[in-house]
Amino acid sequence: MSIEGLISIKSNYGPEETMERLEAAIKATGMTVFARIDHAAAAAAAGMKLRPTNLLIFGSAKGGTPLMQTVQTIGIDLPLKALIWQDEAGATWISYNDLIWLAKRHKAETKSKAAIHAMLIALDAVASTATTARVAPN
Template identity: 40%
Template sequence: MDTNNGLIIKESPYDFDTTYTKLRSIIDTNPNLKIILELDHSRNAASVDLNLNPTRIILFGNPKLGTPLMQTSQTVSIDLPQKIIVYVNDSGNVNIAYNDPSYLKSRHQIEGKDDILAKVSGALNAITDKVISAE
């Protein structure tokens, strides 16, 4: 795991498609989470004759956790719902990355919501660890 400019980045031992499929399945089968949007950046790049290593993002949320954060600081809504990207870097490694909730706390001056931020952090860590773990 690497933390870089407010991002937590983890390397996947799986290929791109397997990593993304596992991520989507984990989120989709969690009754507390709702998938909002999926976006294939590399497909969009190809639509205008540009190349981009495989890069997909999935946006998902839990309003019971996100809403109290937005009630404290509405600007955090620019970073919510949560999102995780799966991408192939220039070295050919498959990575997954997401915003570190402590970075969002600092960025949006969120006070008094450490319990919620800890839940979000734990959930994101658990989801991504499950994606990259051996089954």
């Protein structure tokens, strides 16, 4: 699956456990979780069916503010978001915006290289923690 500007990682866990692991990993880094949006529950309330689809909105002023100081329009894409969803085969995925793509979108790639790099490392780390089984030490 390839959508421009979107990173998708297959999870070793179901949607709910992936969400719990992601939220815990985000909080462990000191970032704030602002909201959880259950799209499937909203669909059910409207009398419609949707496979598990949950959005987590999170971030840190320390990470986002330097980007917005450089190019204020990037604020439309902040705070960060991660979508935890289940495909038609039952696999669970985490998808999130590629920060390099976002920087290019707002023409901030050269002005905010260090901030973008730091945020990308943190985002990749929490997604990996949420989707990958911990290996026990030998």
